[in-house]
Amino acid sequence: MPEVAEWERVLLPDIEKNETEWLADYVRKGGYDVARKALDMEPEAIISEVKESGLRGRGGAGFPTGMKWGFLPKGAFPRYLAVNADESEPGTCKDRPLMEQRPHTLIEGIICSCLAIESEMAFIYIRGEYYNGAKILDRAVEEAYREGFLGSNIFGREGRKLDLVVHRGAGAYICGEETALLTSLEGYRGYPKLKPPFPAISGLYGKPTIINNVETIVNVPFILKNGADWFKKWVHERTTGLRLYSVSGHVKKPGVYELPPTVTLKELIHDYCGGMRNDHDLKFVIPGGSSVPWLKPDQIDVPMSHEGVAAAGSMLGSSAVMVCDHTVCPVWALANLSHFYKHESCGQCTPCREGSGWLYKIVRRIEAGDGQPGDLETLYSLAGEGTPGSGMISGKSICALGDAAAWPVGSAIKQFREEFEEHIQLGKCPYKERNISYWMAEGRFVNESFAGTPVP
């Protein structure tokens, strides 16, 4: 393994230990001091500090957090903060360790954020499958209430209050979409709402609401503690701060890596993650969660910032990197992803509901060897070229799930057109036989797990 630069780790310094930091430990290390300090700050001061730091949403869209907070209408109360912990994007697993290991950092972040937006009620909408996370958060919230960090008269200040509710989702990817999260939180079917009005104007229960990702919120106390300039130490163009990269797939050391945005995708895969599994060749990378366009091996020498990845033709998204080696059939991988979006589409609006199902049916058919000439053209016209607004689905749906279902299809065909055509011509998937011969040659047919590879 080549030498790599060791970076200071802020958010998850001891991720390897996988231990929960409970209140006593956290307070001993100076926890909640920032929240105390924030109590004396003007809300505008907190917002301007966050704005100054250049903190951008870590959920996927990368919207500047301070600017989002500034959208709240003046004098409209009550306001709510909803923390989006519905981390369901395939490949993304960065919020889970944050919640499981540093629940109090999250709570402190929520306190600071609520002080900034003058909210007295916050919600954590946690993914239903994160049972342990919810249990840990429940206990941590209870601890914070007991210590008087939450509830009425927080930190002993008369009249300052903040209530925090941990709400578990019921297992729908769509509820990670901010407005669907709100409808779900309200007790309705998790349908995205029509925008405008945006949640900052009319969100939860029709009140101004800010929705932030867990990682975004966790960054807030660090910014307030160390200042915006400290946060801007790690910068690539307009992407600042250390980020958590969840790397999965065919690398030697998959995991969550806390790195600055200047790190390149190549370094991430080959240096930090130890390179490809079994030293296979890299086939393609999905650099920002399952919905973003794919990158080929010659496109990966780009910094992992919003701007860097965009320059390569993809998106940083939730910075979840999925790596696939040369045994992965791109058609199969696409069918897998398309099935996910077909299954997770909420079904509210036409293009996404019908489009995601239709995309899946075609891709699955090609993968199964029943592809027909013209299928690729149909896919292309449905999904476009994997860019916003192109094709029949993207930009026509209520929320971004339609786009998310379409982009991988368009980009996969663009990147691997000849392989799709090969499937249609052969009437079968060439990878199946090829992979068997690989595995036979490597003599590891029996005892290894082939996660992510198609079983013949």
Add this chain to the structure above:
Amino acid sequence: MAQVTKGPASGIGATIGYGTPAGKVDQALEGVPEDQILTLTLNGEEVKARRGETIMEVCHRQDTYVPHYCWHPGLSIAGNCRLCLVEVEKVPKPVIACQTQVSPGMVIKTASEQAKASQEWMMEFLLVNHPLDCPICDRGGECQLQRYSMEYGTSHSRMVDKKRKYIKPQADPLIDIERNRCIMCTRCVRFCDEVGGEHVMGVFARGNDNYIGTFGQGPVSNIFSGNVIDLCPVGCLTSKPFRFKARVWELKQTQTTCTQCSSGCKITSWTRNERLYRTTPPSRQRHDHFTINEDTEEFICNQGRFGSDFPWHDSRQHESMVRRADRLVPAPFDDAVAQASQSLRGVIEKHGGEAVAVLISPRATSEEGLLARKLARDAIGTWSVDWRVNQQSAEAADAVSAALKAADGDLESEPDVIIVVNGDIVHQSPVLALRVQELGRRFLKKIVMLGHHHDAYIADHSTLRFHNAPGQTAKVLELLGNVVSGSASVADLASVLSRAEEDVQELVDTIRTAQSGVVVQSLQDFNGRYASAEVPAGGALRAALGETWGWLPVVGERNAVGLNALDCEPGEHGIAARNLLTAISDGRIKGLVVLGADALQPLGNEELVTGALANLETFILADPFESEFSRHATVFFAQAAPQETDGSAFDIEGNVALVKSGVDLPGDARQGWLILNALGRLLAESGFDAGSVEDAWNQVRTELAPESAATLADLELEGSTNPAHFVVRKPQGGARNRASEYNPGNYRTDGLHVRSRSFEAPSVASAKAKDAAAANEGFLMTWGPHVSGRGYLQDRASIAEMLLPKPFLEVHPRDAAELGVKSNQFAVLHVNGRRAKVGIKISKGPAQGTVYMSSGVYGPFDAAENAGPVEVKIEPLDELVPDQGEALMTAEGATESH
């Protein structure tokens, strides 16, 4: 091709969808402050719009059709079909017209390349899983999907994979659900939530596999449920009674008015071969033909929609009959008339004209009413002519008459405050209740509920609710009037209502600060038992409220207002309908002329009535059916059923509308006005010279509005052919005048609106009914009629049993908690020494300590038996009311075909 009774009114036939005459454009922005008006460009044309309007609203006003499925002017915006995507300059993505609000300088293109492509793509998506079963689909010919496919879609589909298929549920007895055809516009779901008032339909499963259905596979239980059939833009929800009976283009459409209740909804009768196939809200012109308008806001109730086919009951009598040697034998109409006049003349000569009474059905048209009155007063010489058969007593009937005479309120003016007094109005005049509810729901008017029973449907959108004990309503109304006029204190009223003074103060403040208002007072509970006290009290309240207020007393009889205005009542000289049976047994009445046997049935139980009929010397009956009553007739005329009659009828708000027959009459049957006219001609020398229904209408018009020149044909006018019905309004601002939009002619200016010009409080000179005794233990059972309850005509509808409401007992939530019962739980009700099993429904309707049930629904609670509130005991059972669909459904859910 569809036959229509009236051709296109203008050259708008070629317009796609809806047109708006030029005047309407300015009208919609009339009175809007200058700073609220902005200018934008629509398809290259500069247009004005109100701030806050959506693109869709502006487009429709400007006669620019934007295709849409999920958007409906009467429902909330869902934005899910994405068919109304249009291009807006400087916006990178196409935007949905139904939800995007206009902004100054916006450049909208509804037919640009981008917009057209988006619409075409959405159509292709919708057809991806839609089966190509148009030839066997009941929606064929009036399907929005078919239409848009032609106008906005492509001619072929690229979809080659297997389509999604669902199991077909049997949830509702009236509405067929074919989920494979559904395009998930959720109109039906929103309709049930918002208009139907019950959250009974929903979206199930997720994503591409989702489908609509009802919770627990139960029926869509509200009285407006049939409207989801018209709202459905595809063949997913179709009418079970109409299924596979006919193709819509083979049916003849007749624009007429419903004859079921006093709401007087405009409807279209779809007939073929002299048979009614279905009833829908008015059809509208589209292209060169008439079809159902999926965007209609004219919702009708299930009774009107499904219960209007009673004329085709097996007991229909086609021939007139005369009595010969104790037997009724068929006779030609002229012979029957001669015989009838002869026998009437006999009675008159023997006992005098006063010994004859004339009874007419409250469903009679105004023409029939006028001729019946003339027959009684001029030809026979009796005062005894009456339509008020449903009221409990002659006093109650008089009170109702006085109330209808004094009535000066309606809902057209969109009053600020609506005080609703008593009554399960949604089950008595359903669409009237819908309009009150809509004023609260969409137009954000304040609704105040008073009385011993509140309409739970309206109460959901009310701001204030005050219950009182049964029989106390008159006192409350009187006191409220005194408080408003300052002669009583709030404390007095609070003590009568047993509520906190602040609450009552809020009520008084609401009323005082209102610019305008209307008192909607139901006189139907206990068939008007307390009417003689409540009518003067309501009138006094109205008088105290001042000129900007109106008073709208409500009864359920179809043409109550018209027959009242035409004075088809005995007054103080004659014998009221309720006293008729006594008068017959006293021997005061020897001859009886009845138009519509449904007027006889409410007078008493069958035995009592037929017993009295047997005592008559002559009994002339005109009725469509053979019945227990017809067997006693001296002469029987085969009469046209209410919906086979031509004429006019008034709704409870005093608006006149055309009733038009869509069929030729069977056999020797005649319309009622013709029978009365022929009879009158033989009995009197003059006054019965109407040669056509138009002549009869002219007599009505001369009497009610001499200054008007409207012909009967004018009444039809725009109701059917005016494409301008489609004016979109926001809840705030903008005049909404449904009557002048939907009804023919501007009858207000024609003077054909029966409402008093200057209010005069009615005086009712009768003894006050006794207050109800307080229940010692248990509950006071209260009741009121139901539009679908048992009745002479209702029972003859082909699906009467399905329309009959289930025996549910409405219980106040606090009482339910005390009893430990839940909604949908069975309970045993002890009433009048009898036991009956009923379902419990927790409702905002009844006051605490009382329970409510519609009469004519369930045998043990016959209205005639229980004259007023009776004491009952409730014994909860550990058993739940089963859902209708449960037994019919075995497996449920989405299955994928591959």
